[in-house]
Each structure stands twice: as C-alpha cells, then as structure tokens.
Amino acid sequence: MSSLDDFSDILKVDEPLADYTWLKVGGPAQYLADPQSVEQLQSLVTRCHELDVPVRLLGGGSNLLVRDDGVSGVVIQLSAPCFSEISLEGTVVTASGGALLSNLISESVKAGLGGLEVLTGIPGTVGGALHGNAGGRGGDIGPLVKSVIVLTAKGEIFTRKEDELSFEYRKSSVNELVVLKAEFELQEVDTDELTQRIRKLWITKRSTQPLSHQSAGCIFKNPRGLSAGALIEQAGLKGTQVGGAEISDRHANFIVTNEKATADDVLRLIELIQTKVSDRFGVDLETEINIW
Ligand SMILES: Cc1cc2nc3c(=O)[nH]c(=O)nc-3n(C[C@H](O)[C@H](O)[C@H](O)COP(=O)(O)OP(=O)(O)OC[C@H]3O[C@@H](n4cnc5c(N)ncnc54)[C@H](O)[C@@H]3O)c2cc1C
Structure with missing residues (x-):
C-alpha cells in the first residue's frame, strides 16, 4: 500500500481499536x-x-463492536477541531460530524433552542447519531435535520436537503461514508423549561440503564410493537454470561463487558440471545449495534 505513504503523518499502523x-x-x-x-x-x-482500500468511519464508538481479528484497510476518526465545530444562527444550529452530541445539545439549550434535548444521555457524535437516527421515547434526531453535507466513499462532497432525507426507527438514508456537517431546525423554548426536561430524562436513563458499565447501548432493535429487552427478560436470560460478556441485570437489551471480555464473547452472547428468543417466541432479533 505504498501510495498511502503521503499520509504517513496522520496514519497509525496496527492501532488497537478496543479503547476507541x-x-x-x-x-x-x-x-x-x-x-x-x-x-x-x-x-x-x-x-x-483509487487503491481499492476499504475505509470505515469511527465516531464515538458507542454503537460499535470490533471483531477480535480487527479490520483491514483504513479506519478514520474525526478528532481534529475542524470536525467538531458548532455554530448557531437564529433557530438553526450547524454541527460538524465529529462534534459530540452532548455538546450540540448543551449549546442549543444554552441558546434557548429546544428539540435536541430529547437525545439527552445518548453518547457519541453527531455523525454517528445521524447514521443510525439515534433517539428514544421522546423522539429521534431525524425530524430535526434540515440538511446534511456528506463525503462519499469516492471522495465526492455534496449536500442532501430535507426532501432527500428519510429517517425510520434506528435507520437513516444518510448512509454515505462521512457526515461532514448537519443543520438542525430548532424551536425557541425557555431555557429553564429545557433544563427541567433534561433533568427528567437523566433520571429515567440512570434508573433504567447500566450507565456505569462498559456497554454499547441497546444491542437489538425493538421488533415492531415489541420490546427486545422484555423478550430477553421473559426468556429468563437476564444475567446470562459468556466469558467476560454479560446481559445486564438492569436492562436486558444491554450487554456489559468486563476487562477480560473479548469481542467473541459478545458475539457468542448475541447469538445465544437470538436463538433463545427465536425458540421461545418465534421472533428474530435484529442487531442495532454496528459490527466490524
Ligand atoms: C450507555 C449508552 C446509552 C445509549 N443510549 C442510546 C439511546 O438512548 N438511543 C440511541 O439511539 N442510541 C443509544 N446508544 C447507542 C449510541 O450512543 C448511538 O447509536 C450513537 O448515535 C452512536 O454514535 P457514535 O458516534 O458513537 O457512533 P459509532 O459507534 O462510532 O459508529 C456507529 C456507526 O455510525 C457511523 N458513523 C459514525 N460517525 C459517522 C460520521 N461522521 N459519518 C458517517 N457515519 C458515521 C460508523 O461508521 C458506524 O457505522 C447508547 C449507547 C450507550 C453506550
């Protein structure tokens, strides 16, 4: 891969991804x-x-399982300051793809702009949130998006406007290699009211999710009209372990890992859950996490 030599100052070779x-x-x-x-x-x-080298984009790594063998080709992170910019104009907030979602929420709330606060407590970046249409009971990120600037795997940059964007439950039409920037249309709301809403959301998150453990959020998507967590719990699987990976006893749709865990432990536990839930309820659980 000698032609990547021009980029040697920004490339690390054989870099372990676990800590990312x-x-x-x-x-x-x-x-x-x-x-x-x-x-x-x-x-x-x-x-x-041009070289036919596979490329992947790494955000905050909060919805990602990397296999033990690792990945070939190039993994790109957006940690330089130019990828974390956030600016406001009227009720429109613009954020770069590598900006932390939590920063986008706090900047908007400080300016008295509401909408994004429903995403309180979701880790990761703006790009990652758009890729998977992150959200929860209060709503998803998709409906707030006005436009997105993307970079394709061929290296082309273009803007997608509202009518070229569609979002479904944990699914987004923004599937180009990189989300560079996105504009959000928000509403003016009293800052105290927003702060109250955020406080309530945090209380709910803390009481229902194992936030102090290593996890990747919900492992499975909720099947239509059903709760994946409830199915896993009813199958009697809460607390089940494979090696260093365990189904959280706080939220059955979370797998938590300890310091001895491997990606293979997590994958085997995912398979075990899928088999048991399918045998018991005839429901096929689809993973929500991205597996590399
Ligand atoms: C404790 C915890 C709680 C969570 N709660 C929720 C929740 O309530 N709701 C919810 O929806 N999710 C939740 N998640 C999952 C996760 O936080 C979200 O899916 C988040 O949006 C992922 O963003 P990320 O930057 O970490 O993406 P990563 O995990 O790094 O990547 C996920 C995917 O997005 C792609 N991607 C990342 N950045 C970009 C970019 N700039 N351009 C293009 N593609 C990109 C990656 O290539 C990958 O395919 C939770 C996770 C944890 C650990």
Whole structure:
C-alpha cells in the first residue's frame, strides 16, 4: 500500500481499536487515520478509493463492536477541531460530524433552542447519531435535520436537503461514508423549561440503564410493537454470561463487558440471545449495534 505513504503523518499502523469503543473489546485497525482538515480527509478517501482500500468511519464508538481479528484497510476518526465545530444562527444550529452530541445539545439549550434535548444521555457524535437516527421515547434526531453535507466513499462532497432525507426507527438514508456537517431546525423554548426536561430524562436513563458499565447501548432493535429487552427478560436470560460478556441485570437489551471480555464473547452472547428468543417466541432479533 505504498501510495498511502503521503499520509504517513496522520496514519497509525496496527492501532488497537478496543479503547476507541465503549465495549472496550476487539482487535486493531490496519491503519487508523486522523485527518487534520476536510481537504486532507477528502484526498485520503479519494486515494483509498483509487487503491481499492476499504475505509470505515469511527465516531464515538458507542454503537460499535470490533471483531477480535480487527479490520483491514483504513479506519478514520474525526478528532481534529475542524470536525467538531458548532455554530448557531437564529433557530438553526450547524454541527460538524465529529462534534459530540452532548455538546450540540448543551449549546442549543444554552441558546434557548429546544428539540435536541430529547437525545439527552445518548453518547457519541453527531455523525454517528445521524447514521443510525439515534433517539428514544421522546423522539429521534431525524425530524430535526434540515440538511446534511456528506463525503462519499469516492471522495465526492455534496449536500442532501430535507426532501432527500428519510429517517425510520434506528435507520437513516444518510448512509454515505462521512457526515461532514448537519443543520438542525430548532424551536425557541425557555431555557429553564429545557433544563427541567433534561433533568427528567437523566433520571429515567440512570434508573433504567447500566450507565456505569462498559456497554454499547441497546444491542437489538425493538421488533415492531415489541420490546427486545422484555423478550430477553421473559426468556429468563437476564444475567446470562459468556466469558467476560454479560446481559445486564438492569436492562436486558444491554450487554456489559468486563476487562477480560473479548469481542467473541459478545458475539457468542448475541447469538445465544437470538436463538433463545427465536425458540421461545418465534421472533428474530435484529442487531442495532454496528459490527466490524
Ligand atoms: C450507555 C449508552 C446509552 C445509549 N443510549 C442510546 C439511546 O438512548 N438511543 C440511541 O439511539 N442510541 C443509544 N446508544 C447507542 C449510541 O450512543 C448511538 O447509536 C450513537 O448515535 C452512536 O454514535 P457514535 O458516534 O458513537 O457512533 P459509532 O459507534 O462510532 O459508529 C456507529 C456507526 O455510525 C457511523 N458513523 C459514525 N460517525 C459517522 C460520521 N461522521 N459519518 C458517517 N457515519 C458515521 C460508523 O461508521 C458506524 O457505522 C447508547 C449507547 C450507550 C453506550
């Protein structure tokens, strides 16, 4: 892969990815890239396309399981400051794809803009949230999006406007390689009222989710009209362990890992849950986490 030599100052070779993910398991990336500008990111992606090198985008790693063998090709992270910008104009907030969702929420709330606070407590980045249409009981990120600037796997940059965007439960039409920037249309709301809403959301999250453990949020999507967590619990699986991976006793749709866990433990536990729930209820659970 000599033609990636031009990028050697932003590439780490055989970089372990476990610490970049919330589950803290999994193997290395053949190359981990940390581009310092949009132009550098674009030329790296274009070069990888020409060389037929696989490229993946890493956000906050909060919805990601990396296999123990690791991944070949280039994994890109957006940690440079230019990928974390947030700006406000009237009721429109613009955020770069690598910005933390929590920062986007707090900047909006400080400015008295409501809408995004329903995403309180969801870790990760703006790009990751758009990729999977992150959300919860209060609503999802999708309906707040006005436009998105994306970079394709071929290295092209273009803007997708409202009528070219569609969002469903944990699914988004924003499936290009990189979300560079997104605009959100929010509403003016009293800051005290927003703070109250956020407080309530945090209380609910803390009481229902194992936030102090290593996890990747919900492992499975809820089947239509059903709760994946309730099915797993009714199948008697809460607390089941495979190696260092365990079904949380606080929320059955969360797998938590300890320091000895491997990605294989998590994968075997996922398979075990799918088999038991299918045998017991005839329901096929589909994973919500991204598996590399
Ligand atoms: C404790 C906990 C609680 C959670 N609660 C919720 C919840 O209530 N609701 C919910 O929906 N999710 C929840 N999650 C899951 C997770 O936080 C979200 O899915 C989050 O949006 C993932 O963002 P990320 O940046 O961490 O993405 P990553 O995990 O890094 O990546 C996930 C996918 O997004 C892609 N991606 C990341 N950044 C970009 C980008 N800039 N451009 C294009 N693609 C990109 C990646 O390639 C990958 O395919 C929770 C997770 C944890 C650990």
